[in-house]
Amino acid sequence: MLEALEGSAAVARAVARCRPGVVAAYPITPQTHIVENISKLVADGKLHTELVSVESEFSAASVALGASAAGSRAYTASSSQGILLMTEVLFNISGMRLPVVLTCANRAIGAPINIWNDHSDSMAVRDCGWIQLHCADNQEAVDTSIQAFRIAEAAELPVMVCMDGFVLTHTLETLEIPDQDMVDQYLPPFHFGRMLDPRNPLSLGTLVGPEYFSETRHLAHQALLDAASIIVDADRQWQELSGRSAGGLLTVEGPKDARIGVLAMGSLVSTFRAAMEGTQTSAPGRLINLRAFRPLPVDSLRQACDGLSDLVVVDRAISPGFGGVLGGEIRAALSGMTQAPRIHNVAIGLGGRDVPMEMWGRLLNVPAEDAGFRILDLEPAKLGDAS
Amino acid sequence: MIEVRIHGRGGQGNVVAAYLLATAAFETGRHCQAFPSFGAERRGAPVTAFVRIADHPIRRRCQVATPAFLVVQDAGLLHIPATLDGLIAGGGILVNSPRTSAELTQEYARPMTALPATALAQDILGRPVPNVALLSAFLALTGLMPAEALVKALAHRFKGDVLDRNTRLIEAVTHHVAAGAWKEIAHA
Numbered sequence: 001m002l003e004a005l006e007g008s009a010a011v012a013r014a015v016a017r018c019r020p021g022v023v024a025a026y027p028i029t030p031q032t033h034i035v036e037n038i039s040k041l042v043a044d045g046k047l048h049t050e051l052v053s054v055e056s057e058f059s060a061a062s063v064a065l066g067a068s069a070a071g072s073r074a075y076t077a078s079s080s081q082g083i084l085l086m087t088e089v090l091f092n093i094s095g096m097r098l099p100v101v102l103t104c105a106n107r108a109i110g111a112p113i114n115i116w117n118d119h120s121d122s123m124a125v126r127d128c129g130w131i132q133l134h135c136a137d138n139q140e141a142v143d144t145s146i147q148a149f150r151i152a153e154a155a156e157l158p159v160m161v162c163m164d165g166f167v168l169t170h171t172l173e174t175l176e177i178p179d180q181d182m183v184d185q186y187l188p189p190f191h192f193g194r195m196l197d198p199r200n201p202l203s204l205g206t207l208v209g210p211e212y213f214s215e216t217r218h219l220a221h222q223a224l225l226d227a228a229s230i231i232v233d234a235d236r237q238w239q240e241l242s243g244r245s246a247g248g249l250l251t252v253e254g255p256k257d258a259r260i261g262v263l264a265m266g267s268l269v270s271t272f273r274a275a276m277e278g279t280q281t282s283a284p285g286r287l288i289n290l291r292a293f294r295p296l297p298v299d300s301l302r303q304a305c306d307g308l309s310d311l312v313v314v315d316r317a318i319s320p321g322f323g324g325v326l327g328g329e330i331r332a333a334l335s336g337m338t339q340a341p342r343i344h345n346v347a348i349g350l351g352g353r354d355v356p357m358e359m360w361g362r363l364l365n366v367p368a369e370d371a372g373f374r375i376l377d378l379e380p381a382k383l384g385d386a387s
Numbered sequence: 388m389i390e391v392r393i394h395g396r397g398g399q400g401n402v403v404a405a406y407l408l409a410t411a412a413f414e415t416g417r418h419c420q421a422f423p424s425f426g427a428e429r430r431g432a433p434v435t436a437f438v439r440i441a442d443h444p445i446r447r448r449c450q451v452a453t454p455a456f457l458v459v460q461d462a463g464l465l466h467i468p469a470t471l472d473g474l475i476a477g478g479g480i481l482v483n484s485p486r487t488s489a490e491l492t493q494e495y496a497r498p499m500t501a502l503p504a505t506a507l508a509q510d511i512l513g514r515p516v517p518n519v520a521l522l523s524a525f526l527a528l529t530g531l532m533p534a535e536a537l538v539k540a541l542a543h544r545f546k547g548d549v550l551d552r553n554t555r556l557i558e559a560v561t562h563h564v565a566a567g568a569w570k571e572i573a574h575a
Contacts, residue, residue, distance in 0.1 A: 174419055274447035
C-alpha cells in the first residue's frame with residue numbers, strides 16, 4: 001500500500017520490519033529523525049528491541065558491535081562527524097566480520113561546519129571494510145535497508161546504507177512500506193555461527209602478528225569481492241517478492257547509442273532521471289547509477305561503459321590535493337580496458353548546494369570542455385581575494 | 388506538475404505545512420513530494436519549504452526555483468528579494484497579513500492575496516500558528532482538492548480537540564478568500 005512518508009520515518013519503519021534485536025544510536029543532523037522514529041515505534045509498543053541511548057557515536061557503534069557478536073541483529077545510524085567518531089569501531093566491526101547495518105545520512109564534514117548533504121562522510125570511511133550501498137530515492141532507501149540485513153548476514157560483513165541527508169531523509173514522498181509477512185519471508189531470524197557464548201567459548205578481535213595479518217587482510221578483501229554476487233542475489237530475490245529492484249550493483253539507463261555517459265551515486269541519480277525524461281531535444285546521455293561503491297563492481301562498470309567515448313564521473317566528495325574520490329576510483333577500475341572511454345571528473349552539490357535539472361545538460365557538455373578535475377558549480381566571484 | 392514554495396520563519400510550522408499539503412494531495416490519489424531548505428535551524432530565522440504535486444512519480448530533487456504559487460507565512464519576508472524570485476508569470480501569492488489584498492498588491496506592485504491567518508488561528512486554535520489557515524485558503528483558491536483532504540492529512544498528526552479546532556479553522560477560512568480564483572493557474 002502506498003503511503004506519503006518522510007524518508008527518515010520510512011527507513012525507521014523498514015528497519016523495524018527487520019526485527020532488530022538491538023538498536024543503538026546517538027542523534028546528529030540529518031540522521032536524527034531516523035532514530036527518533038525508531039524510538040517512537042519502541043515507545044508505542046510497535047517494535048520490540050533493545051534500544052540503547054548512548055553518550056556518543058563511538059559507543060553507538062561499540063554497542064552494535066557487541067550486540068552483533070552476541071548474536072543479535074544490530075542496527076545503528078549516523079552522519080558526518082558522527083561517522084568519523086565511529087571510525088575506529090567501524091574497522092573493528094568489519095575486521096570481526098560482524099553483520100551490523102548502519103544508515104549513513106550523508107552529510108558534509110567541517111570545518112567550516114555544514115549540516116547539509118554531500119558524500120564526504122561515507123567516503124572518509126571508504127577503506128573500513130564495509131559494504132557501501134547508495135540510494136537514489138526513498139523507496140530505494142526502504143528496500144535497501146531491508147536488503148542490507150540479508151546481505152550482511154549472508155556475507156558476514158557490515159553494510160552501510162548511504163542516503164543523502166535532507167534531500168532524502170527530510171523529503172516526504174509517495175512510497176511503499178512492505179508488509180511484515182513479506183519481510184519475514186525475505187529475512188529469516190538471525191542465527192550467528194560465531195556467536196559469543198559462554199558454553200562455547202571463543203575470542204574475537206585477538207592480537208594477530210605478522211605471521212597471519214596479511215592472510216586476514218586477504219580474506220577481508222576476498223569477502224568484500226565475494227559480496228558482489230550476494231548483493232545481486234539479494235536484490236533479485238527482493239524483486240521477485242516485492243516487484244521492485246533497488247538497483248543491484250549498478251544500473252544503466254538512457255539510450256543504447258549514447259556516446260557520453262554520466263556516472264553518479266545517490267539522490268542526484270533521481271534528478272538526472274527526471275532530466276533525461278524531459279530533454280528529448282538535448283544530446284542524449286547514458287546514466288550509470290552506481291549503487292555499490294564497496295565492493296566496487298569493476299566488471300559491471302566496464303560493461304556499463306561499453307560503447308562510450310566519454311564518461312563524466314560526478315563526485316560529491318573531494319580529496320584535497322587529488323580531486324574527486326569517485327573519479328579516481330573509476331579511472332582505476334577502467335584502467336587497461338580496451339576502448340575505455342575518456343574519463344572526466346567533476347564535483348557538484350558539495351555541502352548541500354542545490355543541483356538543478358539543467359545540470360544534466362551541463363554534465364553532458366563537460367567532455368567538450370576538455371578540462372581537468374574541477375568543482376563544476378563553483379561560483380568564482382565568491383572566492384574574493386582568496387583566489 | 389504543480390510546484391509550491393512556502394516561506395516563513397522557524398517556529399511557524401513551514402515544514403509541517405509542506406508535509407500537510409503534500410499529504411493532502413496524496414489523500415486525493417496524487418503523487419507528492421515535500422522537503423525543507425533549512426537555514427540555521429533556529430526560531431525566527433527564514434525557512435523555505437517546497438511542495439510538488441503530480442499525477443506521476445516525482446523524481447527531481449532540486450529545490451523549487453519557479454513555483455506557480457508562493458505561500459508567505461510572515462509578510463516581513465516580502466522585503467527579502469529571494470522570497471518572490473522565480474514565481475511563474477501569473478502565479479499566485481498568498482500572504483499571512485492583517486492588511487487587505489489591495490493594500491499588499493499596491494505596495495509590492497504585483498497581485499497578492501492576503502489572509503489574517505495568525506489572527507484566525509489565535510481565535511480558533513488559541514495559538515498564533517498560521518500554517519493550517521493558509522493551507523485551507525490555498526486549497527480554496529486553487530480548487531486543487533477539497534478541504535476534507537487537508538483534514539485527513541491533519542488526522543495523521545492530531546486527534547481530539549486539536550483536530551476539531553483545526554477542522555473548524557479550515558472551514559472558517561474558506562469564507563475569507565475567493566473560491567476558485569486561482570483555478571486557471573492550478574490547471575495550466
